[in-house]
Amino acid sequence: MGMTITEKIIAAHTNLREVHPGQFVYADVDICLGNDITAPIAIEEFEKAGIEQVFDPEKIVLVPDHFTPNKDIKSAQQSKSLREFATKHALKYYFEIGRMGIEHALLPEQGVVAPGDLIIGADSHTCTYGALGAFSTGVGSTDLAACFATGKVWLKVPESIQFVFHGRARNWTSGKDLILYTIGKIGVDGALYKAMEFTGSAITHLSMDDRFAICNMAIEAGAKNGIISPDKNTTDYMQGRGEKKYVLHQSDSDCTYAKIYEFNTDEISPQVALPSLPENTKPVTDVAGIKIDQVVIGSCTNGRISDLRIAAHILKGKKRHPSIRLIIIPATQDIYKQAIKEGLIETFIEAEAVVSTPTCGPCLGGHMGILAEGERALSTTNRNFVGRMGHPKSEIYLCGPAVAATSAITGEITPPDEVAKKE
């Protein structure tokens, strides 16, 4: 019996030749990750257990990205605990602000994670790295503490669901739209405990940035991981990103899927998820005209260079609507620098956008764009739960960068075609 790519990677990180869904394993971890919210608890737990040494200082990554640059004294304390732990244990990968980027954009960019890796992160969007053909899943702080000590994680091997995207993503439809569409079809627990494997001609033709956006939101369907088989796009992306050796896995042709969904991508248009669940998706044309107060373009989902290019293409020579606050956050320093080189940042500032240093910031209602009571945001982030970006009586609509940039110009949710032509 064949194995899926997810099963193969898990098996390769145990002493077993093969694993099967439902099986309980202790797997070796290649990279474990924590941030300024989750790592402080992990560090406390690790130290409370009286363990002196971490399992491997080259396999632990700490990224202070959520409330940074520190928004208040308490968050400064939390960042400090990461910094001190990184120094004490001589961690190879501690990213101080200035080098810091949003973790799930940063780690692939810096070649810290690679195809075939088994990665855990105390952050739910750790599933992003599945776009490289890695097994990558979000865990909690205690899992991270245990991994600091042992280099292992307990896992129940998930069943896999295959999502086949036939055709091609057309016009303004991006990876974000495909994943919003998918979550709309299967619901926020439609892939609970399962692996979401994305395949088909539309995926083959997608850029890595779009693939990251897709796998990033697998958690919004309840999945353990999202994964895309590595191909030439993947290996091209890995070029020049360090010396790390990697392994390319593919699902066997006779592997077993719990379910297979097939979508005609040609028919998927830009999507918007209405408050307050990512499954409340509609084509943008169905919700056009809804007034908004704030537009956010950024996050671990859509803060990459291709997202900024789309936004700049639409915003070029235009201004935000007078009633809109437009906040644009490049996800990493490299993306920021590239955006400056290409003149994107100038376009944004000319459009009267606020451009911020990399931070998760408003996505989780941390800082840098909190909503007041009754306000409504349109955002390229990943969650639109009640109160997520601020006041419990504020609202979030989710979308891709094209809809966000277009709507920033008009002041209401607007299909991109009404303002701009795709290049």
Added chain:
Amino acid sequence: MRGKCWKFWDNINTDEIIPARYLNTTDTKELAAHCMEDADPDFMKKAQKGDVIVAGDNFGCGSSREHAPIAIKAAGISGVIAKSFARIFFRNAINIGLPIFESPEAAEQIQEGDEVEIDLAHAEIIDHTSKKRFRFEPFPQEMQEIIQVGGLMNFVKKRREQ
């Protein structure tokens, strides 16, 4: 384990259990003070030590923040009964020793305010108000080993000592 039930709906997410505006601390008492705040702002005024949370599908979805089960546990809630749990919340609860029980029937039929007892030995939930009894699926052996020693870090310590 016995207490009064507080009912919540499907897809209760970790932003509702403990909003991110309180995640600049790891102090369990501070976290407990805001437990369930964005689902029910009055929850901590009403809930008593030992009470039980009863919810629908996908309880604890969203962020991986362990602050969510920590806030519930530190608030004195004795356990959570749900139709299903989101997976990171599920493993966090096991890892920190917050008792959770998956029972669609119990989650459906228990009413707010019911007095409920959880009998671990017999894998049974007893609703003393309605006089109904419900089964819950015991955890697999491997997870029970973690639960029995009081959570994952104790489990790790024990393994290292062996």
